[in-house]
Amino acid sequence: MAQVTPGIYEVQVDKNYCKACGLCVAWCPQDVLADDDEGYPFAPHLEKCINCKLCERHCPDFAIEIIAPSEVLVIEDILAEGA
Amino acid sequence: MKVQTSFIIKEYLRPEMLPSTWCGGCGLGIIMGAIAQAVHFKGLDKDNVAMVSGIGCTGRMSGYMDFNTIHTTHGRAPAFATGLKMARPEMTVLTVMGDGDAMSIGGNHLIHAMRRNIGMVAIVVNNSVYGLTGGQTSPTTPIGGHTTTAQSGSFERPMNLEALARTAGAAFYARATVNHTAALTKLIERALDVSGFALVEIISNCHVLFGKMNQMAEASKMIAAMDEDTQRTNPTLLRRADLPIRLTSPESPSAPVHELTEMEDVEDESRTWRGVMFERKGSVDLSKRYYDMLGKIHAQQRAAEEAN
Numbered sequence: 001m002a003q004v005t006p007g008i009y010e011v012q013v014d015k016n017y018c019k020a021c022g023l024c025v026a027w028c029p030q031d032v033l034a035d036d037d038e039g040y041p042f043a044p045h046l047e048k049c050i051n052c053k054l055c056e057r058h059c060p061d062f063a064i065e066i067i068a069p070s071e072v073l074v075i076e077d078i079l080a081e082g083a
Numbered sequence: 084m085k086v087q088t089s090f091i092i093k094e095y096l097r098p099e100m101l102p103s104t105w106c107g108g109c110g111l112g113i114i115m116g117a118i119a120q121a122v123h124f125k126g127l128d129k130d131n132v133a134m135v136s137g138i139g140c141t142g143r144m145s146g147y148m149d150f151n152t153i154h155t156t157h158g159r160a161p162a163f164a165t166g167l168k169m170a171r172p173e174m175t176v177l178t179v180m181g182d183g184d185a186m187s188i189g190g191n192h193l194i195h196a197m198r199r200n201i202g203m204v205a206i207v208v209n210n211s212v213y214g215l216t217g218g219q220t221s222p223t224t225p226i227g228g229h230t231t232t233a234q235s236g237s238f239e240r241p242m243n244l245e246a247l248a249r250t251a252g253a254a255f256y257a258r259a260t261v262n263h264t265a266a267l268t269k270l271i272e273r274a275l276d277v278s279g280f281a282l283v284e285i286i287s288n289c290h291v292l293f294g295k296m297n298q299m300a301e302a303s304k305m306i307a308a309m310d311e312d313t314q315r316t317n318p319t320l321l322r323r324a325d326l327p328i329r330l331t332s333p334e335s336p337s338a339p340v341h342e343l344t345e346m347e348d349v350e351d352e353s354r355t356w357r358g359v360m361f362e363r364k365g366s367v368d369l370s371k372r373y374y375d376m377l378g379k380i381h382a383q384q385r386a387a388e389e390a391n
Contacts, residue, residue, distance in 0.1 A: 019107030026303030053085045057264040058306075060112025061102055065088040 006030075007047040010067040011055075015040060017063035024055035024064050086120050095119035095129065100147050105140060108302025110261030110287035114208060115144055117264060118177065121271035122150075127175055134177045135164040137189060140214045141181035150177070158189025161196035164203050172370035175275065176203040183213045186222040186242050197251035200279040202368030204271070207244065207282065210289040218292030229296040244284055245360050254279030254366035257359045260286040262309040266357070273359065279366035286313065286355070316358035 011032070020039030030048040033041045033055065041064065043049070055064050092098055096119070105111050122132055129150055136145035138157035145152035151174075155163040164178045185193050185207045196203070211228060213219040218231040222242040229236055248256045255277040259267040267285065274281035288294065288305040299305040 017102045019102065021108030021302050023108055023303050023306070026307070056088050057085060057116075058113060059088070060105070060109055060116075061107075062088050062092050062096070062112070062116065063102075 006050050008069050009046070009049045009051050010069075011041075011043040011046060011049065012065045012067055013041055014063045014065075017061045019061055019063075021060070023058045023060070027054045027058045029054065086123050088116075091116055091119045091123075095122065095149055096147055097149050103147055104143060106291045108288070108290060108306075109140070110210070110285075110306065111140060111144065111208065113261045113264060114206070114267070114285055114287065115147060117267045117271055118148070118206070120268045121275060122175075124268070125272055125275050127275070131173065132175045132177065133164075133167055133171075134179060135160045135167065136179040137181070137184040138215075139181040139184045140210075141179055141184065141208045144179050158184050158187075159192055160184065161189060161192040161203075161205065164205075165196055165199070165201050168201055168203055168368075168370050169373065172202070172368075172374055178203050178205045180205065180207050181214070182207060182209040182211065182223045183221045186244060194247070194251050197248055197253040197280050197282070199369045200252055200254055200366060202279055202370055203281070204274045204277075205280065205282045206271070207284045208287045209244075209284055210287040210293065211241075212289050212293040214289045214292060218289070218296070224293075228293065230293065231296075244282075248282050249361060252280075253282050253363075255281035255359070255362045256284070257282075258284045258286065258313075258355070258357045260306075260309040260313055260357055261288065262306050263357065270359065277362070277366070278368045278371065279363070286357075312354055313357045314354045316356045316360065 018040055022035065022039065024041050025033045025035055029052060030045070030050055032043050032045050032049045034044050036042050049066065051066055051068060053066055056066060092101070096115070103112060122129065133151040133153070134145045134148055135153045135155060136142040137155055137160040142154060145154045153163055153167070160178050160180050164176045167174065168176045180189065185205070193205070196205070209223050211221060211224050212230055213221050220230045220233045220237050220239070223244075224230055224233070224237045224239070225241055226238060227236040245256055245258070255274055257270040257274060259270045261267065270283055274283050286309055288302060288309075290300060290302045290305040294300050294305045299308060
């Protein structure tokens, strides 16, 4: 299990895809995300993000993505190396 | 485990078709992502996967996913998929239908696809309402649910797809919700392993039409309610429910389900089960049986010709 270090992740929201449904904000367990004036999500408390990806899983429009820094191993990379 | 969103868009979707025409917060997008992940984790070649869809909100999914796709007539997706599977038995066929598409308009085709046990994964997205046409009562609207055509609450009994699948002869039946996304991916993965007709019913949300009339106008509220309305299957209870069906000999110690003593620390609840409902062991896909039979006939003919 990879070590979780809060605060090193970035949230990327694609406003071309986002429909401002509020699911990612409702599901965020760390209260990282919040609605802006138009209803789109933004991340006022990015330092609390633990990369759980619940927002990614519940986004119906593939608009939000958590970016881990390149030096942090992603699970897919570990699996690809093992295969 | 989760595949990166950008990877799904690049590999399994048609980015030029996005964003989808579905309402904001519709569970169909979550289901689309789960299908892409299940196909990815199974290691299937996407050129060897076919997606067949009918008409309705769900029917649009075949336009967004980058498999071999057919968008067919209303309710006839299982019929088209049967022909596809018989002609190209090496293909993995995914049939995507809504609740109205699968159970009312295409009810016949669904029953006969299950009876034949043709090898496909049928995904029935159940949002309790006819979403595309304006929120009319569908075969799965719960009793008391308010819709456009049942303003004071529906009084018809909703259809029990699980009992129908069990009786008609489907090989696998699972129920998932768009709330429990990890389980959703896992259940589609398990359905892809099945030889024969595998049905995955997915409880989705229509907060715009059904939710608005039932005090759940927000997508997050309606999806969160699925956690309270459903519970995971208890494998022990399922085994006990299977008991009278499995033991067919009259001398064998079987008992009707209602006579079984209640288990301790298991509450008797009316919540909908989610998880694998049943799986028939040793089920063989119809297309495989057909081509095996054809091979035997050809071998016999060759042997007869050589004898002459």
